Amino acid sequence: MVRDREQTTRQVQQLLEKDRTCPNEACPDFGKTKTGNIIKYGHTDGGRQRYLCRTCGKTFTATRR
Template sequence: MERIKEQRLASAGTFCPNEECQLHAQVDEGNIIKFGKSKQGVQRYRCKSCATTFSATRGTLFYRKHAALKDILETLALLAEGVRISSLARAKGFKEDTILRWLREAARHADAVEEALMGDYEVSKAQVDGLWAYVGNKGKKGATRNARIEESSGA
């Protein structure tokens, strides 16, 4: 009887991202150890097999960013709410080009997540749309955009 292997999304520090490593992309093989933290406090890892070091943010929107994760997320959330890039640049102190780059990278990562969900996990387009609606409503069941606007306006 063929054994079916459970598929799941791997988290940082559970596999080696080095394509030349003999244990590349093999999850939970015991070859990855914690290896200190970066100047920004991001966890670093080291592969015992190939000696490659990498950070927890590698392959994410936050990789090699000098701005705080909180600032990036807050800026992207405000963009999603309809705040203009020029207004955010003035208020947050980031260049418009920087904010646009974050937005483009976030879109690429969203496309990659959607592709993984629809491809590897056989999730329908409607289910992915539902997931993004859930994420957009911060996980509150039955929440709508109008309800959030009324709450924030004090009505």
């Protein structure tokens, strides 16, 4: 039961990551989704997931919508 919940959580996170966009307005991929340019890039000291845009090199954390 716990394993199923963990797998479902991972699947949801993967789907959400595909919709992430670069927040840098100067980036050629700004506002574009599903380009594969956003990757996980460690965690902050507070434990929040960090992301990296492979196009422009900007790092950022996700914010709740």
